[in-house]
Amino acid sequence: MSQIRPLFKREFLGYFRSPVAYVxxxxxxxxxxxLAFSRYGNFFKAGTASLETYFLxxxxxxxxxxxxVGMRLWSEEKRSGTVELLFTLPVTTLEAVLGKFLAGxxxxxxxxxxxxxxxxxxxxxxxxxxxxxxxxxxGAILMAGAYLGVCALTSALTKNQVISFVLSLAACxxxxxxxxxxxxxxxxxxLPVGIADVVSNFSFVTHFxxxxxxIVDPKDVAFFLSLIGFTLFLNVVALER
Amino acid sequence: xxxxxxxxxxxxNKRAVDGITFTVKRGEILGFLGPNGAGKSTTMxxxxxxxxPDAGTATVGGIDVAVDPVGVKRQLGxxxxxxxxxxxMTVEEFLRxxxxxxxxxxxxxxxxxxxxxxxxxxxxxxxxxxxxxxxKGYKQRVGFAQALIHNxxxxxxxxxxxxxxxxxxxxxxxxxxxxxAEKAVILSTHILEEVEAICTRVIIIASGRIVAxxxxxxxxxxxxxxxxxxxxxxxxx
Ligand SMILES: Nc1ncnc2c1ncn2[C@@H]1O[C@H](COP(=O)(O)OP(=O)(O)OP(=O)(O)O)[C@@H](O)[C@H]1O
Ligand SMILES: [Mg+2]
Numbered sequence: 001m002s003q004i005r006p007l008f009k010r011e012f013l014g015y016f017r018s019p020v021a022y023v024x025x026x027x028x029x030x031x032x033x034x035l036a037f038s039r040y041g042n043f044f045k046a047g048t049a050s051l052e053t054y055f056l057x058x059x060x061x062x063x064x065x066x067x068x069v070g071m072r073l074w075s076e077e078k079r080s081g082t083v084e085l086l087f088t089l090p091v092t093t094l095e096a097v098l099g100k101f102l103a104g105x106x107x108x109x110x111x112x113x114x115x116x117x118x119x120x121x122x123x124x125x126x127x128x129x130x131x132x133x134x135x136x137x138x139g140a141i142l143m144a145g146a147y148l149g150v151c152a153l154t155s156a157l158t159k160n161q162v163i164s165f166v167l168s169l170a171a172c173x174x175x176x177x178x179x180x181x182x183x184x185x186x187x188x189x190x191l192p193v194g195i196a197d198v199v200s201n202f203s204f205v206t207h208f209x210x211x212x213x214x215i216v217d218p219k220d221v222a223f224f225l226s227l228i229g230f231t232l233f234l235n236v237v238a239l240e241r
Numbered sequence: 242x243x244x245x246x247x248x249x250x251x252x253x254n255k256r257a258v259d260g261i262t263f264t265v266k267r268g269e270i271l272g273f274l275g276p277n278g279a280g281k282s283t284t285m286x287x288x289x290x291x292x293x294p295d296a297g298t299a300t301v302g303g304i305d306v307a308v309d310p311v312g313v314k315r316q317l318g319x320x321x322x323x324x325x326x327x328x329x330m331t332v333e334e335f336l337r338x339x340x341x342x343x344x345x346x347x348x349x350x351x352x353x354x355x356x357x358x359x360x361x362x363x364x365x366x367x368x369x370x371x372x373x374x375x376x377k378g379y380k381q382r383v384g385f386a387q388a389l390i391h392n393x394x395x396x397x398x399x400x401x402x403x404x405x406x407x408x409x410x411x412x413x414x415x416x417x418x419x420x421x422a423e424k425a426v427i428l429s430t431h432i433l434e435e436v437e438a439i440c441t442r443v444i445i446i447a448s449g450r451i452v453a454x455x456x457x458x459x460x461x462x463x464x465x466x467x468x469x470x471x472x473x474x475x476x477x478x
Binding site: 003005006007009010014017018080081082084085087088089090091092 | 286289290291311314315317319321323325326327328329330338339341342343344371387
């Protein structure tokens with residue numbers, strides 16, 4: 001497992017060796033902030049000192065933005081042939097998968113944390129509940145990890161980055177839509193309520209919502225962590241095929 | 242040091258490698274010859290543990306690559322065909338990364354390793370350049386440097402002199418020969434003279450099978466007076 005460190009370092013710094021990281025971070029902040037101030041977000045009109053409207057869009061935003069980070073994870077290595085170099089170095093598939101995933105997750109965490117000035121603005125304007133802000137950040141970071149797990153997996157399936165992006169987007173969209181009330185209603189119309197409940201339980205929105213209300217339910221934490229574990233397991237399987 | 246027994250690899254309905262068996266001892270330099278698509282690279286990928294054979298075994302230093310792939314990879318220096326490397330890294334960053342993952346964690350040790358191979362492969366002048374901006378020959382040298390960094394007991398080099406200028410070709414051959422005494426080396430090439438110049442043994446494969454396995458002089462003795470490419474053509478067509 002000591003091999004994870006150099007792999008992590010290379011991958012994480014790799015984001016900053018190209019303009020990708022900067023474009024991504026700036027785009028992420030611009031979009032997330034402008035969504036919050038837009039008429040859908042009502043950041044000001046809400047009249048409360050909270051970041052709820054800011055984080056409201058995160059499941060949606062992540063749906064597009066995490067595949068942009070995840071798509072290159074394996075596809076790029078396969079396309080450029082460096083995967084042959086990587087897997088003839090003394091590393092196990094699991095170490096490689098973990099090193100890359102953790103680097104991507106750290107990068108997404110950085111993006112999420114860069115929104116902290118938003119929290120400071122709120123603190124300046126009013127008296128927010130820091131507990132809720134902390135739990136929301138935790139939820140956002142966990143959710144980013146789960147999205148990234150899915151995207152890393154789809155990225156391992158193809159050497160084409162475009163296919164990788166589209167697959168990731170489709171998979172992430174599924175995981176968001178499952179939780180929409182209209183979608184669940186449709187499900188309930190032809191599935192027993194019990195099963196429809198189980199299905200909608202897989203939605204990121206459902207699990208993320210609790211965090212934005214200040215509730216850190218171990219079940220939600222376990223959901224995201226086990227989804228990460230499961231996708232990483234499949235990632236190893238896909239690469240060892 | 243390197244032992245290969247009955248390796249087979251099939252892609253679709255095509256046998257890329259069809260039962261290849263040989264051993265390479267320390268001090269030997271094995272030249273791997275064969276027409277395009279003969280299965281040279283595929284054989285090397287199976288020895289280095291990058292792809293799994295459909296049948297047969299490969300062992301390096303007594304370790305079976307199917308049983309302990311990481312153990313084999315530790316002992317091997319491998320230059321893949323067309324020398325892949327992370328394009329956005331500089332030569333120095335890339336070699337540091339390889340050194341780290343090869344277990345040289347202390348800064349001074351890592352530094353010494355990187356400096357040593359930079360010198361061996363004449364890369365010092367481009368050390369701060371990103372790999373994507375290097376010319377083909379320099380890229381090839383980075384791949385070679387990467388394979389040598391941990392001074393491995395076994396080297397697998399897929400067309401190591403491909404893309405090098407005549408001076409560099411010579412340099413690399415001299416380097417391989419100077420290291421060969423305590424190493425087992427397999428190299429593939431399309432340059433027949435190269436085999437005569439440095440190899441202690443030649444294996445010619447065609448359509449995934451070995452058609453000749455002997456010393457370069459024995460190969461030449463097959464048709465006294467004929468050119469090497471004529472002998473090669475007779476064996477592989
Ligand atoms: N991933 C793959 N999928 C399908 N066929 C493959 C794959 N890799 C190699 N082959 C086929 O296996 C055969 C052997 O290929 P290999 O790359 O080992 O040849 P080679 O001897 O290294 O040739 P060259 O001198 O051109 O490098 C070729 O016919 C090639 O098309
Ligand atoms: Mg080849």
